[in-house]
Amino acid sequence: MHTNLLRWSLWSGVVVALCLSTSSYAQLTTNQLQQWLNSPAASSHVGKATGNVHAAALPYRRYCVGCHGELGDGNGENAVWFSTPMYAQPRNFQLAIFKCRSTPTGTLPTDQDLYDSIGRGFDRSNMPSWNQLTKQDRVDLVAWIKHFSPRWQTEKAGTPIQIPPEPQVTPERVKAGQAVFAKMQCYKCHGVQGMANGPSATTLTDDLGQPIWAFNFTDGSRPKCGTTDTDIYRIFMTGLDGTPMPSFADNIKPDEAWDLVFYLRSLQPRNSYNAKERQIANQLGLKPVDPNAAPAQ
Amino acid sequence: MKPQRNHGLAAILATLVLVGLGALMISQSAIAAGDGKISGTVKLDGTAPHMKGIDMSKDPWCVKQNSADPAHLQLVEVGKNNGLENVVLYISEGLSAEAASAKPTAVPVFNQKNCMYTPHVLAMDAGQDFKVETSDQTAHNIHPNPNPLAGNIPWNQSQPPGAPAIVKSWKVAEMIPVKCNIHPWMSGWFIVVKGPYATTNEDGSYTIENVPPGSYTVSAWQETYGTQTQKVTVAAGAAATADFSFKAK
Numbered sequence: 205m206h207t208n209l210l211r212w213s214l215w216s217g218v219v220v221a222l223c224l225s226t227s228s229y230a231q232l233t234t235n236q237l238q239q240w241l242n243s244p245a246a247s248s249h250v251g252k253a254t255g256n257v258h259a260a261a262l263p264y265r266r267y268c269v270g271c272h273g274e275l276g277d278g279n280g281e282n283a284v285w286f287s288t289p290m291y292a293q294p295r296n297f298q299l300a301i302f303k304c305r306s307t308p309t310g311t312l313p314t315d316q317d318l319y320d321s322i323g324r325g326f327d328r329s330n331m332p333s334w335n336q337l338t339k340q341d342r343v344d345l346v347a348w349i350k351h352f353s354p355r356w357q358t359e360k361a362g363t364p365i366q367i368p369p370e371p372q373v374t375p376e377r378v379k380a381g382q383a384v385f386a387k388m389q390c391y392k393c394h395g396v397q398g399m400a401n402g403p404s405a406t407t408l409t410d411d412l413g414q415p416i417w418a419f420n421f422t423d424g425s426r427p428k429c430g431t432t433d434t435d436i437y438r439i440f441m442t443g444l445d446g447t448p449m450p451s452f453a454d455n456i457k458p459d460e461a462w463d464l465v466f467y468l469r470s471l472q473p474r475n476s477y478n479a480k481e482r483q484i485a486n487q488l489g490l491k492p493v494d495p496n497a498a499p500a501q
Numbered sequence: 502m503k504p505q506r507n508h509g510l511a512a513i514l515a516t517l518v519l520v521g522l523g524a525l526m527i528s529q530s531a532i533a534a535g536d537g538k539i540s541g542t543v544k545l546d547g548t549a550p551h552m553k554g555i556d557m558s559k560d561p562w563c564v565k566q567n568s569a570d571p572a573h574l575q576l577v578e579v580g581k582n583n584g585l586e587n588v589v590l591y592i593s594e595g596l597s598a599e600a601a602s603a604k605p606t607a608v609p610v611f612n613q614k615n616c617m618y619t620p621h622v623l624a625m626d627a628g629q630d631f632k633v634e635t636s637d638q639t640a641h642n643i644h645p646n647p648n649p650l651a652g653n654i655p656w657n658q659s660q661p662p663g664a665p666a667i668v669k670s671w672k673v674a675e676m677i678p679v680k681c682n683i684h685p686w687m688s689g690w691f692i693v694v695k696g697p698y699a700t701t702n703e704d705g706s707y708t709i710e711n712v713p714p715g716s717y718t719v720s721a722w723q724e725t726y727g728t729q730t731q732k733v734t735v736a737a738g739a740a741a742t743a744d745f746s747f748k749a750k
Contacts, residue, residue, distance in 0.1 A: 299649050310656030388661050389640035392683045403559040407685040443657050448682030450642035450659040
């Protein structure tokens with residue numbers, strides 16, 4: 205009887221010790237997250253709305269945790285089904301590397317950027333638009349996303365790039381835009397007609413080494429970071445961090461950037477938003493750029 | 502009982518102050534005595550592995566530039582007398598906080614030339630400015646991929662022909678791979694260390710300058726074979742030697 209008791213207590217001790225040792229890593233991370241949850245960084249401001257990080261616990265658990273995971277590391281229980289190449293893994297919020305930013309490459313996005321991404325969703329990915337959530341829910345979720353990464357504890361969001369007012373579309377601008385397309389050699393990945401079939405298109409990988417497509421302008425896809433002229437301007441000037449798409453901020457002047465937007469519009473299928481650009485391109489009889497032509501100086 | 506304890510505390514404090522002052526004096530005298538250096542050679546033990554040629558057919562301009570002297574992978578670069586090139590040597594242990602945080606004023610340059618990186622491995626101090634340039638008539642994007650949770654944040658910038666140099670620095674020590682997504686064969690390294698460093702020449706020789714006297718652990722990093730360490734003592738104003746040898750695999 206006495207020895208039985210001793211044996212039982214020994215075994216239970218071993219079991220408890222094993223449980224403790226296996227759960228210690230997760231425990232530590234959860235503790236850390238708890239600390240960051242209560243830090244000033246876990247906050248958000250979008251327009252006049254202020255996020256309440258604690259109110260986001262429920263919507264995050266209901267709508268986001270399945271893919272992005274309890275710890276925000278993109279390892280939710282559904283993540284294993286994201287195995288199709290070309291479909292990005294759920295974002296790992298711990299790294300805080302985001303495609304859609306109004307801020308320079310290598311900097312954290314603004315609260316507005318994160319809010320816009322939640323509402324917009326990502327075309328050609330498993331991330332839907334969450335516009336059906338209330339605005340307050342989405343603002344709260346921005347604060348929640350920010351508690352997952354140590355980066356928000358030490359870094360501030362970058363300063364959004366300046367975008368001058370959009371000028372009128374003119375034939376000169378569409379033509380100049382094509383010259384920018386040629387000079388920046390966008391065709392290396394996006395192809396001379398914007399069909400995502402440039403020579404480098406097939407070997408592109410994201411920062412995690414997963415295959416990734418260049419954007420195809422001609423198949424009616426929506427750009428991942430927004431569909432307005434301003435969104436397109438922002439995409440190539442800030443770059444999509446975590447992907448092969450670099451920032452061109454140092455190499456394209458603001459005025460030229462609008463020219464490039466107009467030219468890119470002319471590559472897209474006919475729609476209400478690009479009727480003018482397409483008409484101009486047709487009238488000009490624009491031919492696709494020739495990669496073998498002598499570079500225009 | 503109580504006064505006794507206070508005496509004890511005072512004694513401990515006094516000892517700490519004395520030790521602190523002593524350490525300060527030692528470090529002061531070290532700087533006054535003049536810096537030494539660590540030099541040596543890094544060699545490959547065995548036959549150099551074959552480095553595959555690079556297919557640049559994605560970009561005709563790159564093919565043309567390399568037609569006379571076809572480029573090959575640079576994972577192991579062996580020169581005269583089996584010297585290993587592109588090995589970074591740095592002090593991994595033993596530097597005073599002061600010596601570790603001193604930043605060199607030189608600005609190392611990483612150039613994109615003939616669709617390859619020159620040099621293939623660029624060493625630098627944490628916080629030291631470095632420059633990324635392009636000599637090429639084809640567009641590159643320069644895309645270092647450090648671990649953002651360790652303190653260095655990845656970025657990705659284009660450099661079309663004639664683009665101005667990009668000047669950057671890294672916050673903390675890390676071995677950072679860098680690549681060009683347009684030309685997938687282009688891959689190099691930013692090796693960020695704390696304190697003085699050197700990179701081996703074509704013959705495998707190196708000299709780490711400006712090393713204050715002291716006992717150190719010197720590390721030699723090679724991208725394929727990893728890191729080796731060695732203990733070294735540098736006397737004031739003198740040169741210490743540390744030779745390394747990596748086994749060919």
